[in-house]
Amino acid sequence: MLAWLSLLGSGNASDNQAWDALREGRALLLLRHARAPGIGDPPSFQLGDCTTQRNLSEPGREESRRWGELLRSQRIEQPRLFSSRWCRARETAQAMRLGPVEPLPALDSFFTSRTSASQQTAELLVQINGLAHGAPMVLVSHQVNITALTGIYPASGEGLILALPLGAPARVLARIPTP
Numbered sequence: 001m002l003a004w005l006s007l008l009g010s011g012n013a014s015d016n017q018a019w020d021a022l023r024e025g026r027a028l029l030l031l032r033h034a035r036a037p038g039i040g041d042p043p044s045f046q047l048g049d050c051t052t053q054r055n056l057s058e059p060g061r062e063e064s065r066r067w068g069e070l071l072r073s074q075r076i077e078q079p080r081l082f083s084s085r086w087c088r089a090r091e092t093a094q095a096m097r098l099g100p101v102e103p104l105p106a107l108d109s110f111f112t113s114r115t116s117a118s119q120q121t122a123e124l125l126v127q128i129n130g131l132a133h134g135a136p137m138v139l140v141s142h143q144v145n146i147t148a149l150t151g152i153y154p155a156s157g158e159g160l161i162l163a164l165p166l167g168a169p170a171r172v173l174a175r176i177p178t179p
Helices: 002-009 013-023 058-073 086-096 114-129 145-150
Strands: 025-031 080-083 101-103 139-143 159-163 173-176
Touching: 002 013, 013 025, 013 159, 013 173, 025 145, 080 086, 086 101, 086 139, 114 145, 139 145
Parallel strands: 025 139, 080 101, 080 139
Antiparallel strands: 025 159, 159 173
C-alpha cells in the first residue's frame, strides 16, 4: 500500500503543482463517487432512503478508504468536505474519514432531470465561489454533474483538481485516477 501511495504522490511537476494548489486552497478536488454497480437509480428511488438507491459495492467502499489515505499522504487531513445527498456520494465522502461531511444539493445528480443541468451547475459555481477559500476543499458528486462542469467523463472514483474560482468550464489542473 505504501509503495502504491508513493507512486501516486510522485506525479509529474504539473500534478505536484495541482496538489500544492489544493493544499493551499487555490483549488478543490471534485470526485465522482466510488464504484456503485448499475446506472442511475431504481424507479422507486427516494432521496432519504438508501435501500431504494444504487449504493457502493465493497470495492467502492475500499476505493473511498484509499482516497482518504491518498489525501492524508498529500497532507490534506481535514478539508471542507461536501457531498451530494445521494447515499453513494455521501458514503464515499464518509469512508475517507477526513471529517464531517456537509450535504450540498448543488452536487446532487441530475441524471433523470438533465434539463436542470445548466441551472444546477450555475448554482454550484455560485455556492463554491461564495465560500471562503484558503483551506482544502473536497466535493463528491456524480458523473453527469462533473461532465457538465468540466466536459470530462470521469470513471467511478476518479478525481479532478480544479482551479478556484470555478468557471464554466472549470479549469482542470490534474486528473487523479481512482486509487
